[in-house]
Amino acid sequence: MKKNIIKPSILPGFMELLPNEQQIFNDIVSRITKVYEENGCLAIDTPIIEKAEVLLAKTGGETEKQVYSFQKGKNNLALRFDLTVPFARYVAQYYNELVFPFKRYQIGKVYRGERNQKGRYREFYQCDIDVIGKGKLSIDNDAWVISLASKAFKSIGLNNYRFQISNRKILKGILNELEIDKTNEVMILIDKYNKIGKEVFSKELKSLIGAEKSEYINKVLDINGTNKEIIGELLKLKIDNKDFIEGIEELNKVCYILSILGVGDEEFEINLKIIRGLDYYTGTVFETILTGNEGYGSICSGGRYDNLAENYTNNILPGVGISIGITRLFFVLKEIGFIDKYEMKNKLDYLIIPIGDTIKYCAEVMRYLQKNGKRVTVYFEEDSLKKKMNYANKIAVSDVILIGEEEVEKREVKIKNMDSGESKNLEYRLL
Amino acid sequence: MKKNIIKPSILPGFMELLPNEQQIFNDIVSRITKVYEENGCLAIDTPIIEKAEVLLAKTGGETEKQVYSFQKGKNNLALRFDLTVPFARYVAQYYNELVFPFKRYQIGKVYRGERNQKGRYREFYQCDIDVIGKGKLSIDNDAWVISLASKAFKSIGLNNYRFQISNRKILKGILNELEIDKTNEVMILIDKYNKIGKEVFSKELKSLIGAEKSEYINKVLDINGTNKEIIGELLKLKIDNKDFIEGIEELNKVCYILSILGVGDEEFEINLKIIRGLDYYTGTVFETILTGNEGYGSICSGGRYDNLAENYTNNILPGVGISIGITRLFFVLKEIGFIDKYEMKNKLDYLIIPIGDTIKYCAEVMRYLQKNGKRVTVYFEEDSLKKKMNYANKIAVSDVILIGEEEVEKREVKIKNMDSGESKNLEYRLL
Known part of the structure; x- marks a missing residue:
């Protein structure tokens, strides 16, 4: 029968x-979890x-189109497309049984039927x-969650990241003071700033809100310098608007607490162009770029x-959150050569190879080593x-223990280091 | 707007x-993973x-009906209903890149649209x-994977389990020798033995294959005693059939290697009634009962x-596997009171409470403790x-550190033990 x-x-x-890359992926997840x-x-x-x-x-629009939804029996079902919406549902559902402030983390798969392209999953x-x-x-808490992202990245040996932080209230206040009613359009445009470049941005902004207001916003977005300097320049604008002032105060506080929590000056910067699309954010917003590899976009984002x-x-449940898209991050880390150099700490230590019928002693040795x-x-x-030995080479274990009848008799354990890869360079040592 | x-x-x-139960669930998963x-x-x-x-x-029949399947675009999709089928696909797909024997584990969610009933997910x-x-x-390897289940259960403090082991070749050989062609029907009936009881079983078996053959099979299934005695009784049947003899040899070897690998005599027994339905198993088969709570069925099963x-x-890729349905196991462990008594080792150690503007020193203390x-x-x-303090009580942290301005000045850290639950019983000690 064929x-x-x-x-x-x-x-x-x-x-x-x-398997090799999966072990690294899992190691990254477990370090972040830790x-x-x-x-x-x-x-x-x-x-x-x-x-x-x-x-x-x-949701509506783009997101809804991407959702995997289907029927089973008489139920309309959908696969979660992020962890935030289910978390909102969770907090509302178990409100009376939770202790607030509730600090939760969650790691899990989410689904979006995006257009198929490299690096998008x-x-x-x-x-x-x-x-x-x-x-x-x-x-x-806004600073605290960012400080955890910092610790998470450091825990996997990643150093060339930089948090770019802003506060939506600042721009909201400015737009309000300028009496701009196309708030959403302006926000969306600023969100695209880096993609479209200063020139196109200025042109489009001008056609949206006119030359004068556009120039003012450009001036604000052009503010640069150290975090202290940026805050100073913002204050010099002397805009008497509640949101604007609150936004600056909050941003200043977040920077202060970040330092206190051990996040280095080189790890974060104020960037007034950070908006985070039209998400539900209302205060602090941040993204994370890989310096030298900015083209890959943000590897960790969030806000207040x-x-x-x-819904x-x-x-009323205010909150602040961060999200790392680990699958995407892993892709990026592969692209920039980080995964190739990733050092696994949790590799197999020993492979025991019985020669002849020595399984009993092999099991004894295994138990001893595992106890240690x-x-x-x-x-x-x-x-x-x-x-x-070929198998030992392929699985990249560094130490092999060969147990023949002689070893059983003498109750010896000889460890052969495989790092050299050549059998003549064997280095035996007694356990 | 309402x-x-x-x-x-x-x-x-x-x-x-x-959250409380989730931490225990995750602790169980991480111990097993370890x-x-x-x-x-x-x-x-x-x-x-x-x-x-x-x-x-x-698949076909029952399983296929339970599968969550749907369309997205022009693709027919399905959610995995176990981890074995995707693993088979994985091994076939990456055959040339894998090192054999390939020892893999996988933990993940699977989906079955089962009839809604308590304890079934x-x-x-x-x-x-x-x-x-x-x-x-x-x-x-058959013994090795069972020994890992044993270690996994011990690692979570579970002791009252018992592996029930058989080998399909034994019955296959017997049925062959008896020239029974309704092999599947007989297998299914034996698989139901414990559910329907000896009497019903015997009656149904008799009507299936006649009195004489039925009596013989009943005699085989009635064999009991120590593992050694059961093997002895089987050999005494003197059935000259290749499968039968191989099955006994394999079963005997599995028991021997189990002992060598440190699985205690009290942890496993030969049980010739174990069949594992009509799955793909061809040799070793086993289930795991909770002694004293056999009614919950098997908490870990598998085979060769x-x-x-x-497909x-x-x-040709022979293998042996075990599967623990952790969600179901967790339900059972809750039912029998095991979860209530579960000891979490990874609880929060300290809650630091600033009194006044002492956040800087609080962060310093936090860093110090985390480094340790x-x-x-x-x-x-x-x-x-x-x-x-109410928050500290609710989150069940055992030690609280209150840091006021006095502590900052003296660079002191006073730890308040919460175990007593009463503030008059505070026990301060210096870090």
Whole structure:
């Protein structure tokens, strides 16, 4: 009977890694997780499938088109497209059982049917922290969540990142004072600043709000210098607007607390062009670029919102959050050569190879090594020594333990270091 | 404007936990993962959504009806219903890049639209190990994967489990010798033995294959005693059939290697009634019961199969695997009171509460404690001391550090132990 073989393949736009890279991916996730847990964030987990009416309570336009939705029985279902909406639902649902401020993290897959292109994935891991308050939430948290992103990056050995921080209230105040009613259009335009360049931006802004106001906004966006200098220049504008003043105060405080929390001056900068699209953000907003590789866009973004769960509850729940798209980040880190040089700390320590019927002693040695915190496995197959050593080479274990009858008799354990790769350079040492 | 509030809720049949239980769930997962990694298993991750034709290459009947499948664009998609089928696809797809024997583990969510009933979930975590060989695979691996389940259970403090092990070849051989052609029907009936009871079983078996043969099979299934005695009784049957003899030899070897690998006599037993439905298993099969709570069924099952990926490749890939349904396991552990008594090792160690403007010193103390491996967070909100202490009580942290201006001046850190729960019993000690 000839069998019908189906070609093994996955859908386009889905990331799947070979074991070597997968171990690195998982190591990155576990280091980030460790940072979040060391800092008192509580993990939650929500279903990947939810009621469509719940997930799509707010969205519309582009996002909704990208959502994977379908029917099962009489239910309209959808796959979550981020972790924020399910979290809003979660907080509203268990409001009475949660302790606020609620510091939570969540790592999980989300789904977006994006156009297929390199480095964009339809299934990707997000790794979010959000702090939610009951009615109010200290601005210190805005700095705190960014400081955790800083710690997370450092924990994986990444150094060339820079947080670009702003506060939406500043621009909101300015636009208000200028009596500009096309707020959204201007915001969207500023959000595109880096993509379209100063020249196109200025032209489009001018046609949107006229020469005079456009010039003023350009002047604001051109402010640069140290964070202190930028704050100073903003204050010199002497705009008497509540939002504007609050925005500057908050931004100043965030910078201050960041320093206090150990985030170095070189790690962050004020960038008034940061908007974060038309998301739900209302105060602090930030993105994270890789310096020298800005073209890849933000690798970690977030901000402050006034009311997280307004679609699900009348309780006011302000919060601040950050999100790292780990699948995308991994892609970028591969592109810039970071993954090639990534140092795995959790590799297999020992491969034990029995020669002859020595399995009992092999198991004893394995137990001993594992009790001492080592990662160990035994090669069980009956193969030639050559094949066994070939396996050891391929799995990139550094130490191999060969156990023949002589070793059993003498209760010896000889460790062969594989780093040289050549058998004549064997270096035996006694355990 | 009155807002349209959507009731926050999730679909029936989906497990969602409050933070306290979620931390325990995650702790269980991370302990099991640690065991797998210490023993040299490599993690892989596959998409939750796959091509329907690939996922459904083999299944039919009940499983196929339960699968979540849908269309997106012109693609027929399905959500994975286990981790074995995607793994088979993975191994076939990357055959040339993998090192065999390939010892992999995978933890992830799978989906089955089961009838809604207590303790049955439509989204649940599976946690699988499989070892795959190229053309051949030592029987030692069958014992090894079971020994990892044993280590996994011990690592979470679970002791009252027992592996029930058999080998399909034994019954296959017997049925062959008895010239029974209704093999599948008999297998299915034996699989139901415990559910329907001896009497019903015997009656149905008799009507299926007649009195004489039925009596013989009943005699075999009634064999009991120690593992050694059962093997002895089987040998006494003196059935000269290749499968039968191989099955006994393999079962005997698995028991021997289990002991060598440190699995205690009390942890496993031969049980000839174990079949594992009509799955792809061909040799070793096992289930795991909770002694004293057998009614919950198997909490970990698996076995040996001759050819994992036959739907996707002509390469012969024998393997052996185990699967723990962690979501279901968690439900069962809750039911039997295990979760209530579960001891979390990774709780928050310290909550630092600033009194007045002492945040700078608080951050310094936090850094110091975290450098020493402690889990620490700061309470940033400006609240009354009462409210702050109330928070500390609610989040169940054992030590609180209050930092006022006096502490800053003296560079002191006073730790208040919360275990007593009463403020008069405070126990201060110097760091």
